[in-house]
Amino acid sequence: MCRPVSCVLCHVSTMNDIPPAIYGIIGKPLNHSLSPLMHNAAFKALKVNAVYKLFPLEEDELKLFFDDLREADNPIFGLNVTVPYKEKVVEYMDGLNAFASKVRAVNTVVINSQRKLFGYNTDGPGFLTDLQAAGFNPEGKRIAIMGAGGTTRSILSVLSLITERPESIRLYNRTTEKAKELLSDLGQRMDLSMVEVVPTVEDLNIELADCLINTTSIGLKPTDESLVDPDMLHQGLFVYDVIYNPSQTKLLKDAKKKGAKTANGLGMLYYQGVLALQHWAHMELDDEIKTVMRRALEKKQ
């Protein structure tokens, strides 16, 4: 029986009597996730017998869930992992690709025919692809980052592991100690000599920076103020806010007013999703399918 999306020959019309292969996302909370929209649209366009579901899990349910994944009759062939489990699930993997093993965070799991679990991190590459698609080359640039959670873990990793490394990265987090811990953990596996943790937003030196990235949750609520005084923003700055709902945070609105180039996190969500599906399907997606995925997300903007 061939069911996963990796079998691109499985056409829906020939598969009516066979239950679909299941893909999905684990995390907590999940009610706002746009991943089902994007992946189910892709499955439909690919004409594969597969469905993408939400698996909201409590932390104490993770072990049983992953034990079950190894059972021969489990119909789940691939997963995304989101907050707060990207680091936690590493211990359940049978293998990690090179990037995920350096980041120590997994957002994509491929389950093979022997029910072995392989972890990937497509957040870092997804971010980088979106940055490059926006025309921003990080090589030799001065970058300021606000936030030191899971998203920054992936972003810092990708920026430090590429050959087009930035000149400097200044990192601010509300809890400075957490930023330092992140640096000392990642620093064991990559060269972070260009990264400096700073105690305040002012110390980010945004006035001198080429790119400002927000990974904090400030801006998720429409009433949220920005962490950044608008006077620090300028025309030569590229402001990237990983928040995509609302599509325009106060930070992005302020940046636009100052003539800065801006992007929200929808592109990162899209590219990490494309890369995840490519891992599940063991193939490159063609532009038509990618367009379907992008449109599914944009409809929600």
Ligand code: ATR
């Ligand atoms: P993600 O995986 O999206 O990065 P996360 O790991 O929960 O999510 O990280 C959330 C980030 O938002 C953290 O940097 C957090 O700062 P702390 O480490 O000090 O908790 C930041 N954050 C959340 N609420 C914030 C607030 N009210 N002000 C400033 N930063 C905040």
